[in-house]
Amino acid sequence: MEQEHRDLFDLGLQADLTMLQQSPLTRRRLLKLGLVGITSFLAGCTPFAGQSSTPTGGPTSTSVAGSGSVSSPTALPASPTALPASPTVAATVSTPTTAVTPTSAPVAECVSPIPTETAGPFPGDGSQGASLNVLARSGVVRQDIRTSLGTGNLAAGIPLRLELKLVRAGGDCAPLAGYALYAWHCDAQGRYSMYSSGVEGEDYLRGVQAADANGIVVFQTIFPGCYSGRWPHVHFEIYPSLDQATSARNVVHTSQLALPEDICRQVYADPQYGNSLNNLGRISLERDGIFRDGWQTQMATVTGSLNDGLVARLTIGVPGV
Structure with a gap:
């Protein structure tokens, strides 16, 4: 145990610089992980929330009708020092496509035939001269x-x-x-x-x-x-x-x-x-x-x-x- 404690502070200049770039909270978490955890972190295998790469077993995508895909985060194991997880919205959101229906022609008005009636005695249409x-x-x-x-x-x-x-x-x-x-x-x-x-x-x-x-x-x-x-x-x-x-x-x-x-x-x-x-x-x-x-x-x-x-x-x- 004493040897491992010494190794945590004797990983070289590059490790020291990398550790200094982390937030105090992250450094405290790394120290709790011990030698193996710090070594894996420095090798890029175990990024934490807030890093640029996506964690293994991270957010899963849920389809929302009409608005593309919205990601749902996977909860981290409960820990007194666990960082709060923030939902990540997928970068690509699909736009629903609406079909354009051509304007239809006016519907013809159908009626029954109007009956034939007399022109009467005063037509003025030449039928009387x-x-x-x-x-x-x-x-x-x-x-x-x-x-x-x-x-x-x-x-x-x-x-x-x-x-x-x-x-x-x-x-x-x-x-x-x-x-x-x-x-x-x-x-x-x-x-x-x-x-x-x-x-x-x-x-x-x-x-x-x-x-x-x-x-x-x-x-x-x-x-x-x-x-x-x-x-x-x-x-x-x-x-x-x-x-x-x-x-x-x-x-x-x-x-x-x-x-x-x-x-x-x-x-x-x-x-x-x-x-x-x-x-x-x-x-x-x-x-x-x-x-x-x-x-x-x-x-x-x-x-x-x-x-x-x-x-x-x-x-x-x-x-x-």
Whole structure:
């Protein structure tokens, strides 16, 4: 034992310098290890915590989802002089890869085919003679249909924006871009331009629009009145293109849209709608000659207000195109 104690302090200059570079705590630990421990340390075989190399049986790696690998330390044997172990974070942290999903195309809106309805007695589409064909008149392709093409007179009434979307019924339900829609309806007093007494010389509330890439046509008009015997409605005919929207012989489909009762009652409280409110009270959808067999595909959704204007929307499923 005396010989070993002497050997601890007689290992040469290099050993002395190495020992001097250690912290006081490390030197105390080395002295407790004795000759064999100091010799192994100097040979680089037994580094302590805090040295640059990784200890044998050191930290084990634990995988953490989405954040790479985080090391967990292995505890040193319990000792009154043991140094506190610090967790070591792995130098390389993986970055999770997120797959990029391409933006999908808009889903087509599928609706049931809208039923074929009569064009009624006041179509103005040339089916009753050339003199009653607004489709042949210059300027009929227009969005704002409140003004007469010939006289410039304006139809009075609560503003209404019609937004109608044409889609192929069944199949792929694709929008019918490029198809044309001719819309017409009565004025606030329930009169049809070109036909009714007092407005024979007018052609307002009639117009044609081509569907855009989404199949949508838009008209700026007024809310139609309610005349005796019919539920408030708007007529329309669909044509393959603007070029063919010149007379009834090229019609693809003819139908009508209905307007909701609660909105009609609000509008018809306005004095300019004359007897419309009374006429509405004497008719119902169930008794209407057009809508009584089902109006689910023909009822427009109306939003907005009387002060700022109303918007009526309907997706029209066109069969056979």
